[in-house]
Amino acid sequence: QVQLVESGGGLVQPGGSLRLSCAASGSIFSISTMGWYRQAPGKQRELVAVITSGGTTNYADSVKGRFTISRDNAKNTVYLRMDSLKPEDTAVYYCNLKLGFSRWGQGTQVTVSS
Numbered sequence: 298q299v300q301l302v303e304s305g306g307g308l309v310q311p312g313g314s315l316r317l318s319c320a321a322s323g324s325i326f327s328i329s330t331m332g333w334y335r336q337a338p339g340k341q342r343e344l345v346a347v348i349t350s351g352g353t354t355n356y357a358d359s360v361k362g363r364f365t366i367s368r369d370n371a372k373n374t375v376y377l378r379m380d381s382l383k384p385e386d387t388a389v390y391y392c393n394l395k396l397g398f399s400r401w402g403q404g405t406q407v408t409v410s411s
Contacts, residue, residue, distance in 0.1 A: 306405030319392030
């Protein structure tokens, strides 16, 4: 059973940075597509960034140039580096693993506020 555990969320001022981590259990991480999604209060969950097993990345237009997704297959971990954070980035951020099926982490809160 695959489990995903996110960490790294918190409160940050506008313009600041955070790095989220998502550690996966099991042996399928390296062949899986990993993604970060977010859900703000009253809104639907939306894709933030995705990275394939081959390292191809894709980003939502709203975060392009500010966020960077990366993965370390040796550590079974995917990262989301978030720079130049804006109040509208405030949301619960979820890690997702896809390999035919889909698994979600529990989420980590990111709050951007002065």
